[in-house]
Amino acid sequence: MKTGKIPKATITRLSFYYRQLELLEFDGYRMVSSEKLAWLCQVNPAQVRKDLGYFGEFGVRGVGYDVIDLQQEIKKILAVNRNWNMGIVGIGNLGSALLQHQNFPTRGFSFVAAFDSDENKIGKVLSSGLMIKDIRDLKETVKELNIEIGVITTPPSVAQGVADIFSEAQVNALLNFSPTQIHVPETCLVENIDFTIKLDILTYKLKNEI
Amino acid sequence: MKTGKIPKATITRLSFYYRQLELLEFDGYRMVSSEKLAWLCQVNPAQVRKDLGYFGEFGVRGVGYDVIDLQQEIKKILAVNRNWNMGIVGIGNLGSALLQHQNFPTRGFSFVAAFDSDENKIGKVLSSGLMIKDIRDLKETVKELNIEIGVITTPPSVAQGVADIFSEAQVNALLNFSPTQIHVPETCLVENIDFTIKLDILTYKLKNEI
DNA sequence: CATTGTGAACTCATTCACAGCG
DNA sequence: CGCTGTGAATGAGTTCACAATG
Numbered sequence: 205m206k207t208g209k210i211p212k213a214t215i216t217r218l219s220f221y222y223r224q225l226e227l228l229e230f231d232g233y234r235m236v237s238s239e240k241l242a243w244l245c246q247v248n249p250a251q252v253r254k255d256l257g258y259f260g261e262f263g264v265r266g267v268g269y270d271v272i273d274l275q276q277e278i279k280k281i282l283a284v285n286r287n288w289n290m291g292i293v294g295i296g297n298l299g300s301a302l303l304q305h306q307n308f309p310t311r312g313f314s315f316v317a318a319f320d321s322d323e324n325k326i327g328k329v330l331s332s333g334l335m336i337k338d339i340r341d342l343k344e345t346v347k348e349l350n351i352e353i354g355v356i357t358t359p360p361s362v363a364q365g366v367a368d369i370f371s372e373a374q375v376n377a378l379l380n381f382s383p384t385q386i387h388v389p390e391t392c393l394v395e396n397i398d399f400t401i402k403l404d405i406l407t408y409k410l411k412n413e414i
Numbered sequence: 415m416k417t418g419k420i421p422k423a424t425i426t427r428l429s430f431y432y433r434q435l436e437l438l439e440f441d442g443y444r445m446v447s448s449e450k451l452a453w454l455c456q457v458n459p460a461q462v463r464k465d466l467g468y469f470g471e472f473g474v475r476g477v478g479y480d481v482i483d484l485q486q487e488i489k490k491i492l493a494v495n496r497n498w499n500m501g502i503v504g505i506g507n508l509g510s511a512l513l514q515h516q517n518f519p520t521r522g523f524s525f526v527a528a529f530d531s532d533e534n535k536i537g538k539v540l541s542s543g544l545m546i547k548d549i550r551d552l553k554e555t556v557k558e559l560n561i562e563i564g565v566i567t568t569p570p571s572v573a574q575g576v577a578d579i580f581s582e583a584q585v586n587a588l589l590n591f592s593p594t595q596i597h598v599p600e601t602c603l604v605e606n607i608d609f610t611i612k613l614d615i616l617t618y619k620l621k622n623e624i
Numbered sequence: 625c626a627t628t629g630t631g632a633a634c635t636c637a638t639t640c641a642c643a644g645c646g
Numbered sequence: 647c648g649c650t651g652t653g654a655a656t657g658a659g660t661t662c663a664c665a666a667t668g
Contacts (some may be wrong), residue, residue: 211660213659214659215618215619216615218614219611220595220611222614223594238627239627244595245595248661250629253628254659254660256628256629257629261628261629262628263628263629265666265667266627267627268626268627281618282617297511301506301511302508304507305508305609307593307609311610353613353616353617377617377619377620379612385430385455393620395615395616399518399607400517400518400521400523401430402607403498403518404425404428404494405422405425405426405429405605406563406589406603407492407563408425408428408491408492408493409425409587410562410586410603411493413603421636421637423637424637447648448649457638458639459639459649460638460641460651460652461637463649464638464639464651464652466650466651467650467651467652471651473651474646475644475645475650475651476646476647476648476650477648477649478648478649478650
């Protein structure tokens with residue numbers, strides 16, 4: 205395993221590989237070649253081998269990769285071989301939808317706290333059993349429940365403020381759904397999920413590529 | 415304007431530039447330099463100029479860019495200087511949340527139809543006033559209402575099927591929220607919004623960069 | 625002998641540096 | 647004079663091609 209710089213795109217692809225491996229296991233496959241895995245993920249076979257090569261030698265020459273073993277290896281690389289506690293701020297339509305999303309718990313991502321600043325929402329109990337807390341209790345709750353990932357589903361105007369609160373509470377990984385750039389200290393990681401940017405890309409391509 | 419190949423990332427950045435220009439206009443700015451715009455978007459100033467340079471000469475040397483004019487130019491480039499009709503399939507928590515999302519209509523993206531296959535949902539009227547239609551009526555509705563963008567918020571197991579239906583109905587731009595790779599003909603564009611992949615990236619970085 | 629693992633070649637994207645111009 | 651526009655230089659990421667090997 206060499207520790208050269210690893211492209212960001214490699215991490216994204218590992219996540220794809222993992223999903224296809226789950227499906228392959230479900231379909232009864234024991235082994236898979238880089239060619240087959242690449243085809244399923246719509247990438248180049250050499251890309252698959254290179255991506256995996258950054259982290260170790262997981263294959264058997266002349267045979268391929270063990271479907272189950274490789275899943276475990278990728279889980280270790282992505283650090284998803286354990287549970288992660290998440291806190292979410294902004295319990296509107298989107299926030300509520302995420303709290304009920306089936307995909308997170310099955311992958312080891314658990315919402316353990318929900319926050320809002322709206323007096324009418326605070327104290328309400330969600331269908332998941334979680335009670336909406338006051339945003340002012342965030343710092344305390346983070347410590348108490350060991351929250352490591354913060355999810356922001358507020359209106360854009362308050363997203364930066366929420367990010368600051370998370371950051372101050374030592375939550376160093378944020379998933380930001382609000383359509384605004386948030387600025388955080390070096391030590392804090394942010395991933396943005398931005399619906400309208402994706403729509404802009406679609407309309408651009410519709411206009412130009414067709 | 416040269417028509418060389420334009421990086422995908424350039425389109426994403428144009429969308430960012432546009433947002434910052436809106437804010438600059440709101441704050442009363444008439445002109446902006448590539449340096450300032452770059453700083454706001456956290457990119458290199460030369461990047462801003464090169465990105466814009468793919469599409470024309472929008473600036474004034476020695477001065478900068480007109481905040482309002484540049485907005486219009488970018489809207490033209492991204493083809494968001496008009497309305498786009500969208501249809502959504504899968505009216506669960508996420509689908510409902512998107513239908514009520516404020517950000518889409520203000521940017522010219524309108525949901526004009528909502529579909530599901532669940533008998534209990536079909537016929538219900540949403541708070542937006544839209545009635546949930548039977549997925550079997552999709553093709554007809556697409557024609558009738560001129561739907562150009564399809565949004566998929568179904569469980570992964572049926573996402574491919576929905577994509578096929580859209581594709582068959584000549585909807586050639588899809589926004590896919592289900593965590594699965596969908597395969598479509600060459601003529602059809604797909605953008606994926608995948609929450610768990612973003613979480614995987616966060617956990618990877620948390621483990622490795624801290 | 626089929627397939628991995630990987631240096632080298634290549635392609636694509638970003639940044640530099642400065643000429644061009646209002 | 648200051649900032650844009652852009653060719654040239656650099657850097658990053660992908661693909662090729664083949665040696666290594668179970």
